[in-house]
Amino acid sequence: MKDLTDKIIIVTGANGLIGREIVKELLDRDAIVVAADIVYKAAESLGRGVRLPLDLSSNSSIDELIENTVERYGRIDGLINASYPRTKDWGRYYFEETPFEHWQKNVELQLNSVFYINQKVALVMERQKSGSIVNFGSIYGIVGNDFTIYEDYGGSSPAEYCAIKGGIINFTRYLASYLGKYGIRVNCVCPGGIWDNQREEFVRNYNHRCPMKRMGNPDDIAPLCLFLVSDGAKYITGQIIAADGGWTAI
Numbered sequence: 001m002k003d004l005t006d007k008i009i010i011v012t013g014a015n016g017l018i019g020r021e022i023v024k025e026l027l028d029r030d031a032i033v034v035a036a037d038i039v040y041k042a043a044e045s046l047g048r049g050v051r052l053p054l055d056l057s058s059n060s061s062i063d064e065l066i067e068n069t070v071e072r073y074g075r076i077d078g079l080i081n082a083s084y085p086r087t088k089d090w091g092r093y094y095f096e097e098t099p100f101e102h103w104q105k106n107v108e109l110q111l112n113s114v115f116y117i118n119q120k121v122a123l124v125m126e127r128q129k130s131g132s133i134v135n136f137g138s139i140y141g142i143v144g145n146d147f148t149i150y151e152d153y154g155g156s157s158p159a160e161y162c163a164i165k166g167g168i169i170n171f172t173r174y175l176a177s178y179l180g181k182y183g184i185r186v187n188c189v190c191p192g193g194i195w196d197n198q199r200e201e202f203v204r205n206y207n208h209r210c211p212m213k214r215m216g217n218p219d220d221i222a223p224l225c226l227f228l229v230s231d232g233a234k235y236i237t238g239q240i241i242a243a244d245g246g247w248t249a250i
């Protein structure tokens with residue numbers, strides 16, 4: 001992989017399952033990381049980088065993150081959107097029961113915030129005439145759910161998730177097309193299910209369905225994000241790349 005030394009990379013959802021691994025691997029490769037998450041309450045140093053508070057449900061909080069990053073470091077080389085804001089009742093409803101307000105609020109949190117942060121970071125990158133943005137989709141932005149994996153225990157997966165992730169995927173293509181002239185690349189990483197102590201029945205069914213017979217781990221996803229913000233990917237844009245053990249291949 002090409003060098004990431006001194007690249008200024010913002011990671012949202014930096015304290016999450018996947019975000020933590022991305023931050024660790026970026027720091028290992030001497031990038032300067034702006035780790036942003038709602039759990040951080042104040043700026044705090046992080047190696048040569050910084051942790052900054054971010055609430056993606058607030059446009060002014062996104063503005064502050066970007067202003068703060070540009071004030072500190074003068075530029076933004078990469079943005080990795082690994083956050084996962086969602087309402088407290090996430091995953092509770094079958095399709096028929098899903099309250100409209102639940103759909104609407106999650107679209108606002110997960111899709112509208114992606115529009116806003118991409119727009120504001122792109123303005124900085126347009127001035128620089130360079131930059132790389134990595135959005136996060138999911139296998140469920142590429143294909144519909146296989147509901148048989150939830151059958152043993154009556155679980156489900158939210159309807160809006162497919163709509164949100166499908167939206168982020170094609171928004172990524174739009175941005176790649178529009179921003180290419182500024183030297184800005186925009187790609188979308190689509191993880192398969194990541195192991196996080198899920199119920200045994202779910203894991204068994206998931207593994208059976210997945211060609212590689214296992215769930216993913218954060219270190220299956222982070223290196224792809226690092227590659228996409230590196231100069232090794234300098235001619236790659238508008239791509240939707242699944243790291244899913246083959247889930248979307250069948």
Ligand SMILES: NC(=O)c1ccc[n+]([C@@H]2O[C@H](COP(=O)([O-])OP(=O)(O)OC[C@H]3O[C@@H](n4cnc5c(N)ncnc54)[C@H](O)[C@@H]3O)[C@@H](O)[C@H]2O)c1
Binds near residue numbers: 017039055056083
């Ligand atoms: N985990 C999986 O199985 C899986 C599968 C496919 C796709 N993905 C995608 O990968 C991305 C990361 O998922 P994850 O599993 O690491 O999620 P996670 O829940 O472990 O972490 C998400 C992070 O986002 C932060 N966050 C929540 N609300 C926020 C807000 N309003 N403002 C700022 N930060 C906020 C949380 O504090 C947390 O640190 C998401 O886009 C998710 O859809 C995950």
